[in-house]
Every structure is written in C-alpha cells, then in structure tokens.
Amino acid sequence: MRYTLVLSLLMLSTFAFAAVEEVAPGELLSRYWLEDPLTISTTFGVPNHVFSLSADGSSSAQNSIDYSPPQATDFTLAIGYGQFNFSWKQPLPQSSGSKNQFGRSTYNDFCFEWGRNRFATSLYHQNFNGFYTDLNGNTGNFARIGSGGSNDSSSPSRDTPSSFAVPQDIVKRGDISTKHYGAIVWYAFPLVGENAQAFQLSFRSIIDTPSPGFNFDLVTNLFYDYATVNGSEPFVPAKRSSSFGRSARLQAVETHSGGTGIGFAASYAFKYLFVDGMFLYGGGAQRQHLSFSDDQNWNTSYVDNVNMKTGVGFRMNKHQAGLNFWVNSMGSKVSDVRFTSSNMAVELGYQITI
Numbered sequence: 001m002r003y004t005l006v007l008s009l010l011m012l013s014t015f016a017f018a019a020v021e022e023v024a025p026g027e028l029l030s031r032y033w034l035e036d037p038l039t040i041s042t043t044f045g046v047p048n049h050v051f052s053l054s055a056d057g058s059s060s061a062q063n064s065i066d067y068s069p070p071q072a073t074d075f076t077l078a079i080g081y082g083q084f085n086f087s088w089k090q091p092l093p094q095s096s097g098s099k100n101q102f103g104r105s106t107y108n109d110f111c112f113e114w115g116r117n118r119f120a121t122s123l124y125h126q127n128f129n130g131f132y133t134d135l136n137g138n139t140g141n142f143a144r145i146g147s148g149g150s151n152d153s154s155s156p157s158r159d160t161p162s163s164f165a166v167p168q169d170i171v172k173r174g175d176i177s178t179k180h181y182g183a184i185v186w187y188a189f190p191l192v193g194e195n196a197q198a199f200q201l202s203f204r205s206i207i208d209t210p211s212p213g214f215n216f217d218l219v220t221n222l223f224y225d226y227a228t229v230n231g232s233e234p235f236v237p238a239k240r241s242s243s244f245g246r247s248a249r250l251q252a253v254e255t256h257s258g259g260t261g262i263g264f265a266a267s268y269a270f271k272y273l274f275v276d277g278m279f280l281y282g283g284g285a286q287r288q289h290l291s292f293s294d295d296q297n298w299n300t301s302y303v304d305n306v307n308m309k310t311g312v313g314f315r316m317n318k319h320q321a322g323l324n325f326w327v328n329s330m331g332s333k334v335s336d337v338r339f340t341s342s343n344m345a346v347e348l349g350y351q352i353t354i
Helices: 002-020 096-102 197-203 238-243 245-249
Strands: 038-055 064-067 074-081 084-091 106-116 119-134 170-192 213-230 250-269 273-292 296-316 319-334 337-353
Touching: 038 084, 038 245, 064 119, 074 337, 096 170, 106 197, 170 197, 197 213, 197 250, 197 273, 197 296, 213 273, 213 296, 238 245, 245 250, 250 296, 250 319, 273 319
Parallel strands: none
Antiparallel strands: 038 064, 038 074, 038 337, 074 084, 084 106, 106 119, 119 170, 170 213, 213 250, 250 273, 273 296, 296 319, 319 337
16 A cells, blocks of 8 residues: 555646646646645755653663654655645655564654644644664664763663774563644744744744745644554563663553643745745643553653754745654653653655646
8 A cells, every 4th residue: 555655646746737737827737626725845854753761850770761753764755736735745665674673663643734824723633653762872862862971880881982992782562552643733933023924834834935034923823633552461571670660560541631831933935946944842731541560550740842843945936845843742750750752863855736
C-alpha cells in the first residue's frame, strides 16, 4: 500500500505539471473545476519520537531512560484544498542493519489542518510500534543530546573523553507501542504587520506570496491530547531499577491532557525568500491511568506543553520549498518520575499549486 500511494503521487504530480502547461499563463488548472486552488506537497524528514522517564529531575544517563523508534527518514504526502490540508507520513524502508541492531519498527502519522488568517486548527493521530533504548544515553536523539556524558561515578562514561565514546548498551523493546491523537486550536493577534502573516508562515496556511517586511504576532492555543504507552513488561530494565523507585515497575501509561498556551510568531519576508519562527509554552491538567507490574491507579497532574517551529522558505508563483525544524513536547510528573513525550523533526519539503 505504501508504494502504491507513492507511485500514485508521482503520477499525479506528472499530470499536474503537464496540465499546468495547457492552461492560460498565470491561471491555475484547479480554477477550471474547483472554487479554491489545490496543492500537492511532498516532504522528506529526519524525525524523532521519544518518550522519557527521568528520576529526581536528573538528565544523567543513569537516572534517565529514553525510548525511540529506530526510524531514520520518513516521507510525507500532503494534499491541500484552499485552507484545508491533509497529510500522511510514513517511514522509508528500514535497513536490515537497523532491524538487527535496534529492532523492527512501524508507524503511521495522519494530520488534518485548517488555517485562515488569524485562526487555525490541527487534528492528528499517530501510532508507533517497536522501540529501543541505549542505557548509556548514546541514542543520539534530539531530546537528550550528549546525555551519556554523565559524571556519575556509576556511569561508564566517567573515564572517556567524550560521551560518544561510550559503548552502546542497546535494549530492544518490540513489545512497546504508543498512540497519540488530539486537537489544537490556534489564534493569533498581529502586533507588527497585518493579517498575522508571521503566524500564517509558521503554520504554513498562507496561500499567496508573502508581503515583504517584518511581522510579529502574539499566538495563543487550546490543546487536548490523548496518549497511551504500553509494554508487556516494565519500561525500566532491571539493571536500572534502583534509580527509579516505584516507577521501575511502570509498564503502561494512559493520559488525557488539556490546557492552553501562549507565545509569539515572527517572520521576515523578502521578495521570494522568507524566514519564520514560532514558540508557545502552555500548561494544563492531565488525568493519568498508570499500570504497574503489581497494581494500577489514577492520578491528576499538571502537564506542560511546548510547541516550536522555525524555518526558511522560498515561494514564487505556484511553487514553494522550505527547510523546517519543529518540536511538540508534553511532560508531567508520573508516579515519582517525570514522563515526557516528544515529537520533533528536520524536514525538507516542496509544494506545487495547480
């Protein structure tokens, strides 16, 4: 199915390029049969989905466990109509070396977005199966870069000149699966410039070529997120259990999170080139169902949420390309540890309006 969709995309893009040449200069093919323009975009990214358990607020390798799927690159197909956009993300085939070293992993990621002027909304659903961790903190994920460089006397990195010299201690957890779905509603207040252009560029909801100049917006959001993380045995390996107390027996987490956030978006547009960025911090309440190897319970906790996007883009007529980095992270206290779930990626994309 994956390759059929990719082949369909290539055929559709070829048709789009050919058809555009047949219409009058400056006109869009979609205008002949649709009220709003149609967009097709593809993105190649280096993603990272990670969930972490950190004891005593420490980021050292001995007191933290980071789990990630072993994907390296993914492909996104997105189709937009007017202010609506639907995207579907899939990992590129995993190499045999990656499967042998880190285990097999699969995931699906769907997102539906709508944006118009100052307002936007996102609906998302994603699931991951198959995780791994490096107990020496050497996984190289974005969430805890260099975490293997702990000076703890029990850390094997103490006598090494670099954390990256520490041998990996890989634990494969093909039994772990995660699921997320939720919604975010955004609203922007222009502070410098008009029409919240900085927000539109960061959210990728702008249809026309951006107006040159500097724009600065106040951005707010409301969010709801449902998440589950499940394993057939506790997340913390036995050799690390002494650092995590009761949470060493944790093997499933189910959360309902809701709250609000506030931040800023800024951009500067030249004739065809633009740079943009957006950062929001939010907080709210989280209802937790925690399953341990010996019991289970419900808790309510404060949850914080960070959204960040930044990038550079090029737009001219019907074509747009860009390089972007984004992060969405949610964290809370779970039992006696901090539990953090993050999605982040560096992505290179191209879009054509037909």
